[in-house]
Amino acid sequence: xxxxxxxxxxxxxxxxxxxxxxxxxxxxxxxxxxxxxxxxxxxxxxxxxxxxxxxxxxxxxxxxxxxxxxxxxxxxxxxxxxxxxxxxxxxxxxxxxxxxxxxxxxxxxxxxxxxxxxxxxxxxxxxxxxxxxxxxxxxxxxxxxxxxxxxxxxxxxxxxxxxxxxxxxxxxxxxxxxxxxxxxxxxxxxxxxxxxxxxxxxxxxxxxxxxxxxxxxxxxxxxxxxxxxxxxxxxxxxxxxxxxxxxxxxxxxxxxxxxxxxxxxxxxxxxxxxxxxxxxxxxxxxxxxxxxxxxxxxxxxxxxxxxxxxxxxxxxxxxxxxxxxxxxxxxxxxxxxxxxxxxxxxxxxxxxxxxxxxxxxxxxxxxxxxxxxxxxxxxxxxxxxxxxxxx
Amino acid sequence: xxxxxxxxxxxxxxxxxxxxxxxxxxxxxxxxxxxxxxxxxxxxxxxxxxxxxxxxxxxxxxxxxxxxxxxxxxxxxxxxxxxxxxxxxxxxxxxxxxxxxxxxxxxxxxxxxxxxxxxxxxxxxxxxxxxxxxxxxxxxxxxxxxxxxxxxxxxxxxxxxxxxxxxxxxxxxxxxxxxxxxxxxxxxxxxxxxxxxxxxxxxxxxxxxxxxxxxxxxxxxxxxxxxxxxxxxxxxxxxxxxxxxxxxxxxxxxxxxxxxxxxxxxxxxxxxxxxxxxxxxx
Numbered sequence: 169x170x171x172x173x174x175x176x177x178x179x180x181x182x183x184x185x186x187x188x189x190x191x192x193x194x195x196x197x198x199x200x201x202x203x204x205x206x207x208x209x210x211x212x213x214x215x216x217x218x219x220x221x222x223x224x225x226x227x228x229x230x231x232x233x234x235x236x237x238x239x240x241x242x243x244x245x246x247x248x249x250x251x252x253x254x255x256x257x258x259x260x261x262x263x264x265x266x267x268x269x270x271x272x273x274x275x276x277x278x279x280x281x282x283x284x285x286x287x288x289x290x291x292x293x294x295x296x297x298x299x300x301x302x303x304x305x306x307x308x309x310x311x312x313x314x315x316x317x318x319x320x321x322x323x324x325x326x327x328x329x330x331x332x333x334x335x336x337x338x339x340x341x342x343x344x345x346x347x348x349x350x351x352x353x354x355x356x357x358x359x360x361x362x363x364x365x366x367x368x369x370x371x372x373x374x375x376x377x378x379x380x381x382x383x384x385x386x387x388x389x390x391x392x393x394x395x396x397x398x399x400x401x402x403x404x405x406x407x408x409x410x411x412x413x414x415x416x417x418x419x420x421x422x423x424x425x426x427x428x429x430x431x432x433x434x435x436x437x438x439x440x441x442x443x444x445x446x447x448x449x450x451x452x453x454x455x456x457x458x459x460x461x462x463x464x465x466x467x468x469x470x471x472x473x474x475x476x477x478x479x480x481x482x483x484x485x486x487x488x489x490x491x492x493x494x495x496x497x498x499x500x501x502x503x504x505x506x507x508x509x510x511x512x513x514x515x516x517x518x519x520x521x522x523x524x525x526x527x528x529x530x531x532x533x534x535x536x537x538x539x540x541x542x543x544x545x546x547x548x549x550x551x552x553x554x555x556x557x558x559x
Numbered sequence: 560x561x562x563x564x565x566x567x568x569x570x571x572x573x574x575x576x577x578x579x580x581x582x583x584x585x586x587x588x589x590x591x592x593x594x595x596x597x598x599x600x601x602x603x604x605x606x607x608x609x610x611x612x613x614x615x616x617x618x619x620x621x622x623x624x625x626x627x628x629x630x631x632x633x634x635x636x637x638x639x640x641x642x643x644x645x646x647x648x649x650x651x652x653x654x655x656x657x658x659x660x661x662x663x664x665x666x667x668x669x670x671x672x673x674x675x676x677x678x679x680x681x682x683x684x685x686x687x688x689x690x691x692x693x694x695x696x697x698x699x700x701x702x703x704x705x706x707x708x709x710x711x712x713x714x715x716x717x718x719x720x721x722x723x724x725x726x727x728x729x730x731x732x733x734x735x736x737x738x739x740x741x742x743x744x745x746x747x748x749x750x751x752x753x754x755x756x757x758x759x760x761x762x763x764x765x766x767x768x769x770x771x772x773x774x775x776x777x778x779x780x781x782x783x784x785x786x787x788x789x790x791x792x793x794x795x796x797x798x799x800x801x802x803x804x805x806x807x808x809x810x811x812x813x814x815x816x817x818x819x820x821x822x823x824x825x826x827x828x829x830x831x832x833x834x835x836x837x838x839x840x841x
Contacts, residue, residue, distance in 0.1 A: 191586065191588065198585050200582050200586075206574070207578055210575040213579075215582070215734060218725075218733065378635045386639065386642060
């Protein structure tokens with residue numbers, strides 16, 4: 169049973185290793201779990217999970233693996249017989265509705281499906297309560313069966329006890345697919361740091377001074393070194409206006425985090441797709457900068473970061489004259505390619521959730537232009553993007 | 560049998576925290592504690608030491624702290640000075656070895672509680688540099704060619720504010736506990752433990768205002784347990800009546816002495832604006 173649990177955790181992509189598993193076994197042998205499931209849950213959580221972002225995943229796997237254990241532990245308790253539920257259903261439903269239920273394979277079948285769907289939903293994290301709540305065509309929404317009222321599976325309290333700790337999934341917010349705040353972004357951007365000592369020697373080099381003094385037979389010999397600086401340099405291209413208005417907050421946060429994290433940060437604004445000109449500030453009026461001059465001004469070791477939802481008409485990317493605001497002689501794709509060949513380290517951060525990308529053709533096109541280097545603007549996406557830029 | 564930690568008169572430990580602490584103590588592994596600022600991570604070490612009757616050795620980490628400083632430092636500068644003054648001490652290098660907190664913990668008579676506070680403040684390599692020392696509880700002093708071994712393995716409690724990711728190899732050696740923000744019942748217990756004489760209705764109102772404040776959307780720093788306790792202390796000193804906390808005109812009345820709860824200028828500003836809007840809408 170425990171190896172199954174361990175393997176299930178690995179399958180759910182939790183970074184658990186043998187060492188941690190052995191620690192758990194050791195703790196079990198020391199009798200720390202006191203033969204209670206709750207204690208075993210706390211103990212295995214302390215042993216196996218090392219990051220609050222994984223706690224939610226852990227809770228889900230734990231719930232799946234140890235479902236049903238609780239009832240063994242408690243012995244037999246009164247369960248609500250299925251007949252009662254059926255009777256209740258029959259009292260509340262009209263004839264026509266009952267016929268529909270029959271058509272779906274009868275009450276038992278319906279309950280079976282509901283249960284299955286509930287489980288599916290559980291595994292599929294994103295679904296939440298939406299699945300059953302809003303699906304107009306689903307038999308469950310239509311009749312207003314509250315799945316909680318039916319109390320199926322592990323979600324409800326069949327035993328009239330409180331919901332299990334792991335079923336509460338209180339750590340959902342720490343899952344790293346959630347959106348982020350300035351502080352998290354800063355931590356993620358820190359990955360990009362490259363320390364180097366360059367420029368004038370202004371700091372006292374204590375170890376160097378001591379070593380050379382010792383070599384000098386005790387006569388003081390001062391040594392200086394240049395200050396340590398973060399040498400990473402970033403060009404930030406921000407999409408503004410139009411569909412980006414929905415993402416102002418997260419872009420703001422990204423920008424302010426990047427601002428304080430990188431000393432060498434140049435930022436430009438564009439609309440939908442970069443063309444022959446970009447703007448210095450987001451009013452986009454009289455401060456236009458030629459894209460050519462951007463390409464020529466900054467050396468190739470600048471990291472290029474686009475932030476945009478890449479949602480536009482395909483013409484805006486591939487046709488001359490396709491831009492929405494002005495006449496462009498060359499297609500957006502040509503300018504993208506020029507920028508990308510000038511700055512080989514580049515990523516595109518997209519505030520749209522990753523599973524929505526497929527619905528907009530232009531997102532796929534931009535992603536192809538970026539050679540697959542498009543990342544969602546989430547903590548995990550930002551991590552992956554900084555790893556890509558750091559290569 | 561090792562005494563187990565059950566919380567103290569001044570510290571309310573939830574069940575999961577108790578299990579984690581006792582597992583770390585029994586298996587002699589470091590316990591890594593994370594959580595929102597002000598939920599009692601550092602205090603935990605103090606309370607564990609108190610409950611188990613062990614001495615506490617705190618090691619507060621700063622951005623400039625090096626792992627080596629926790630073991631020992633060789634004070635070359637004073638040796639240099641002594642040599643130029645002709646001091647006799649200069650001949651024994653051991654005179655210039657300054658013991659770090661880890662050494663102190665290893666040499667203690669009774670196994671102490673070693674608190675490594677805010678480990679994420681240090682350089683990214685810091686935890687890696689301590690791997691072996693925390694695992695085997697020994698290290699080697701090159702200058703004097705001696706190995707320092709722990710007499711008893713100290714209880715190690717490490718806190719982190721999540722400013723940096725900790726390396727996997729390090730995490731694997733620790734137990735981990737995330738202190739969740741306490742729910743209302745736990746919070747009530749915490750307040751009772753700290754202010755047993757506080758009037759019940761005042762606490763009730765204060766908690767209501769506090770949780771309401773935490774739910775205000777867009778706050779940069781939401782107030783946490785330590786801020787609540789400070790605020791209650793202030794309320795007690797000022798001897799405010801319960802009515803002062805009750806909303807007379809609108810849902811979000813500005814609580815008295817809110818400076819103890821909101822530590823950020825923008826938050827105060829945001830809150831005032833919301834309160835103003837709530838009043839206007841009535």
